[in-house]
Amino acid sequence: MSEIPPIRLAELTTLQTGAAPERMVDAATGDELVAALREVWAAGEDWFxxxxxxxxxxxxLTFEGTVIRIRTSGIERLPSPHPGRVRVRVQAGHDWDALVAYTVAEGLAGIEAMSGIPGTVGAAPVQNVGAYGQEIQETLVEVELVDESTGEVTTVPAAELGLGFRTSVLKHHYGSVPQRRAVILSVTLDLAEVGEQGRIVRGEQLRRALELDHDGPVPLDWVRERILATRAAKGMVLDAADPDTRSAGSFFQNAIVSESVARALPAQCPRWPVAPDLDAVTVIPLEVYDGQVPPPRQESSDVKVSAAWLIENAGIRRGFTLPQSRAGVSTKHALALTNRGGATAGEIAELARFIQSRVHAEFGLLLQPEPVLVGVDL
Structure with a gap:
């Protein structure tokens, strides 16, 4: 690892806000990353x-602690225990979209709908990234991580990460701390080997995004091209010439509510069921087992509702700005808050609070921020 002169976070983040931290360290290998983390943990410093x-x-304001930049990269191809599949182990600092491009070029299916998502591979399991109905939890096998509590490096199966809608036990949600404080070193995915013929697209959300009108297989590179074009039209593919891409992507999470709350919203509000676990295990103590297995309980599922629809129908239109502010809602997508040029974190936070208040007043729901907030309160 190497300590470097601190760089303004505004130069290193897509939202382009943030002062230089007190200290900054680069970690170019997994060993360097582990060493840097153990050092700051032993010293009791603030870090991220x-x-x-x-x-x-x-x-x-200056972050009074150490920022560790993850600069690791590399893809290792591994055999899969499942016929017709391949595993890839990827270093945490590897660019996510570069990984997607690699898998598409190699004819490996499973993450092509997540083309164009900015960020690194190590961040993907933390918030269970997804797009157009495809999520990393569908292909994630395990992660290698280092725990803050012990400093030990362990391999953790995906099943132990508590993956849910844009969440995991590793995620730092606004207003709370992660259930497990750890840093991912590498990620292993299990992907289908489909070659040039591609795969049949079954998910309704992805079929709609691709405007598919047939049930045959489609090439992975065609899917990637269509997804990149769709995301670019929403300002969700980084482009230095497009101020709408100076954002943290979707600033607010789609709201997860009960069926009763969803029914109280206007019928026009887009919504999607959050499917219950149909494979849940029923454990019956041996001493009370009478030879009969009770039927599964019919529990109502939660519902995901569109935060973008809530924002626009609370009177916040695309391109909206507060007076004298350099922060604004994207002109292409109501969920993205953008830096229109030199905006401070305070200006963006003010806009976010205004949107939260309007949606809460109109629909009774408090939208939660999607990005990790450091030195900012909403």
Whole structure:
């Protein structure tokens, strides 16, 4: 690892806010990353790791601690125990979209719908990244991580990460701490080997995004091209010439509510069921087992509702700005808050609070921020 002169976080994050931290360290290998983390943990310093900077909203004041930049990269191809599949182990600092491009070129299916998502591979399991109905949990096998509590490096199966809608036990949600404080070193995915013929697209959300009108297989590179074009039209593919891409992506999470709350919303509000676990295990103590297995309980599922629809129908239109502010809602997508040029973190936070208040007043729901907030309060 190497200590470097601190760089302004505004230069390292896609939202382009944040002062230079007190101290900054680069870690180019897994061993360097582990050593840097153990050093700051032993010293009891404040710290955070920085990958692509695409999911970070940093404040205007100096972060009084150490920022560790994850600069690792590399893809290792491994055999899969499942016929017709291949595993890839990827270093945490590897660019996510570069990984997607590699898998598409190699004819490996499973993450092609997540083309164009900015950031690094190590951040992907933390918030269970997904797009158009495809999520990393569908292909994630395990992660290698280092725990803050012990400093030990362990390999953790995906099943132990508590993966849910844009969450995991590793995620730092606004207003809370992660259930498990650890840093991912590498990620292993299990992908289908489909070659040039591609695969049949079954998910309704992805079929709609691709405008598919047939049930045959489609090439992976065609899917990637269509997804990149769709995301670019929403300002969700980084482009230095497009101020709408100076954002942290979707600033607010889609709201997860009960069916009763969803029914109280206007019928026009887009919604999607959050499917219950149909494979849940029923454990019956041996001493009370009478030879009969009770039927599964019919529990109502939660519902995901569109935060973008809630924002626009609370009167916040695309391109909206507060008076005298350099922060604004994207002109292409209501969920993205953008830096229109030189905006401070305070200006963006003010806009975020205004949107939260309007949605809460109109629909009774408090939208939660998606990015990790450092030195900022909403």
């Amino acid at each position: 790791v920085l990958g692509g900077g695409s999911n970070l909203f940093a404040g205007d």
